[in-house]
Structure formats: C-alpha cells, structure tokens
Amino acid sequence: MWWKIYESLNLFGGTLNFIGDDLEDMIEIRYPDDMLIDVGKYDDIYCIIVVLLDDQDGWQHLLLELPVADKKDLYRQYKRQL
Numbered sequence: 001m002w003w004k005i006y007e008s009l010n011l012f013g014g015t016l017n018f019i020g021d022d023l024e025d026m027i028e029i030r031y032p033d034d035m036l037i038d039v040g041k042y043d044d045i046y047c048i049i050v051v052l053l054d055d056q057d058g059w060q061h062l063l064l065e066l067p068v069a070d071k072k073d074l075y076r077q078y079k080r081q082l
Helices: 002-008 056-060 071-081
Strands: 015-018 027-030 036-042 045-051 064-068
Touching: 002 015, 002 071, 036 071, 045 071, 064 071
Parallel strands: none
Antiparallel strands: 015 027, 027 036, 036 045, 045 064
C-alpha cells in the first residue's frame, strides 16, 4: 500500500487517518487543537493543505496549499515542507 510509509512519520501528537486512494480526501492528520493536514487529489493535482482550524474560517485562510504533480512525490514533499 502506497500510504504505509506515512505510518513512520513523527506527527508531533497528530492522529493519522487513511481515507482512500486518488480521492479528494486521501489522508488526514488531525491534531488535538483542531489543526488539520489534508492530503488529497483536486482537479487531477495532488495537494497537501494545512489549516489552523478545521472550520469554515480555517479553510478560507489556509496555512499551506502545496500542489504536487505525482502521488509518488507526496511523501517527500510532506517531509520537506512540514
């Protein structure tokens, strides 16, 4: 499974949830303070999105939106940026 490598990450208190493959929501990493890291596929581009709060205001003011062209590069980009 492509997502197994994510289980080795130090998430600094976050909880890892694998949702699906090549979907809008593929991986979520949730934190006790309501911060969210969302990995998904939007309009044929993979993307890593970080929101400070998982609410309407948080999604309108993203902390990070990182497009990634190829799924095999998601893990490397995640480690590089976060």
